[in-house]
Amino acid sequence: xxxxxxxxxxxxxxVYDGMPRITVAIQKIQLPxxxxxxDYHRLYFPDAVMMVAYTKGKKLIMCRQYLHxxxxxxxxxxxxxxxxxxxxxxxxxxxxxxxxxxxxxxxTHLKTYICHSSYHCGNIHYFLVKDAVKICExxxxxxxxxxxxxxxxxxxxxxxxxxxxxxxxxxTALSMASIWDGKVRAKKKR
Amino acid sequence: xxxxxxxxxxxxxxVYDGMPRITVAIQKIQLPxxxxxxDYHRLYFPDAVMMVAYTKGKKLIMCRQYLHxxxxxxxxxxxxxxxxxxxxxxxxxxxxxxxxxxxxxxxTHLKTYICHSSYHCGNIHYFLVKDAVKICExxxxxxxxxxxxxxxxxxxxxxxxxxxxxxxxxxTALSMASIWDGKVRAKKKR
Numbered sequence: 464x465x466x467x468x469x470x471x472x473x474x475x476x477x478v479y480d481g482m483p484r485i486t487v488a489i490q491k492i493q494l495p496x497x498x499x500x501x502d503y504h505r506l507y508f509p510d511a512v513m514m515v516a517y518t519k520g521k522k523l524i525m526c527r528q529y530l531h532x533x534x535x536x537x538x539x540x541x542x543x544x545x546x547x548x549x550x551x552x553x554x555x556x557x558x559x560x561x562x563x564x565x566x567x568x569x570x571t572h573l574k575t576y577i578c579h580s581s582y583h584c585g586n587i588h589y590f591l592v593k594d595a596v597k598i599c600e601x602x603x604x605x606x607x608x609x610x611x612x613x614x615x616x617x618x619x620x621x622x623x624x625x626x627x628x629x630x631x632x633x634x635t636a637l638s639m640a641s642i643w644d645g646k647v648r649a650k651k652k653r
Numbered sequence: 654x655x656x657x658x659x660x661x662x663x664x665x666x667x668v669y670d671g672m673p674r675i676t677v678a679i680q681k682i683q684l685p686x687x688x689x690x691x692d693y694h695r696l697y698f699p700d701a702v703m704m705v706a707y708t709k710g711k712k713l714i715m716c717r718q719y720l721h722x723x724x725x726x727x728x729x730x731x732x733x734x735x736x737x738x739x740x741x742x743x744x745x746x747x748x749x750x751x752x753x754x755x756x757x758x759x760x761t762h763l764k765t766y767i768c769h770s771s772y773h774c775g776n777i778h779y780f781l782v783k784d785a786v787k788i789c790e791x792x793x794x795x796x797x798x799x800x801x802x803x804x805x806x807x808x809x810x811x812x813x814x815x816x817x818x819x820x821x822x823x824x825t826a827l828s829m830a831s832i833w834d835g836k837v838r839a840k841k842k843r
Contacts, residue, residue: 465800467719467726479669479677485694485772487669487677492721494796503721504675506696529657530770531682531693536657539770580720580729580820582675584769587821606684610655620832630770631777631821638828642810 468495475505483509483547508578508585510545512555513632515573515640516565516592522613523637524563524595529607530630538612538622539633551575551588559592561602563611567595573639578632589636658685665695673699673737698768698775700735702745703822705763705830706755706782712803714753714785719797720820728802728812729823741765741778749782751792753801757785763829768822779826 471493479487486507492500516524525538543558545551552570560566571591578584601611614622619637622628628637661683669677676697682690706714715728733748735741742760750756761781768774791801804812809827812818818827 465717465798467717467798467800469719469724470721478671481668481677481679481694485677485696487671487675489671495798500796504671505722506675527655527657529659531660532695532769532771532773533767534659574816574819576819576821577723578821579722579768579774580822581722583722584774606690608655608657608685610657623829624832626764629764629766631766631768631825632770634825634828635821638824639813642814 506582510586513542527610565595569593696772700776703732717800755785759783
């Protein structure tokens with residue numbers, strides 16, 4: 464197995480400041496073989512949370528909404544943006560109630576991934592939520608109209624195949640949930 | 654089911670031009686309820702291709718490499734950037750040979766997804782490749798060191814769980830492959 468080293472960041476300058484949403488920087492990089500790259504992009508987005516949340520009846524809580532990047536209506540899992548200095552779990556619990564009206568005491572952090580392999584684009588913290596119950600009506604979102612949809616586990620693959628689920632973040636979450644669900648259960652049995 | 658309308662783009666101005674890699678624009682948007690949002694970000698990246706490629710022996714062809722956005726070494730599926738005006742399938746066939754040395758006559762376009770639900774960030778075209786055979790050595794990549802790894806289907810979930818696969822694009826591709834594999838086979842039987 465080849466030994467691969469991290470790239471060294473020799474410097475960085477901001478070329479576009481659109482905070483709190485997006486900052487674009489250019490990094491000066493030194494590759495492991497000594498070569499210098501002086502225009503490697505780094506994009507800073509705020510961290511995000513995504514919640515794979517199941518009701519007590521084992522239905523997956525999804526949101527049907529128009530997302531402008533996609534330019535169409537699709538099914539996504541509940542998500543939100545982490546405020547500066549906030550703990551991701553705190554954001555996740557608040558956003559689940561605000562977006563769907565559901566709440567739960569059963570939370571597991573699955574994994575935190577970086578959004579873009581080349582440019583970073585922020586971390587996404589994935590949570591598994593079980594036994595959620597409806598405690599209020601969802602709050603109207605800031606810009607997007609939104610509708611809660613409860614999906615049987617057996618219909619998830621069909622929803623992806625039909626084109627109703629098209630967000631990379633949502634598909635990743637659903638795969639991970641199917642992988643970690645077993646592990647989380649196994650842990651609790653011990 | 655609520656009727657949800659597309660947002661109207663009333664205007665757009667470029668605020669950072671880092672082409673051919675990244676362009677950042679600000680759009681003026683009209684929401685379905687008439688409200689105006691005059692600072693919605695739109696990010697333009699070139700299109701990308703990602704290949705879920707299996708050898709004749711049904712092993713998945715992956716690349717082990719350091720990716721600077723992630724800041725670590727991980728397993729990703731072969732991928733590439735579509736040149737302007739190029740057909741994605743042409744890019745995909747070229748990149749698979751260049752990155753891995755493998756080639757195949759059995760290609761299926763699975764789906765094209767938009768990278769980011771809010772800001773767009775380019776399309777990713779996903780392809781399923783079967784019966785690939787090694788025809789040459791991989792070409793040394795431009796910046797990244799790279800190593801080909803052949804993975805048994807049964808080890809894919811384990812690779813994700815262990816943290817060796819962390820790219821949203823790769824996890825999405827692997828999920829989709831598991832979904833479409835059956836459909837593609839069913840089609841060919843008719």
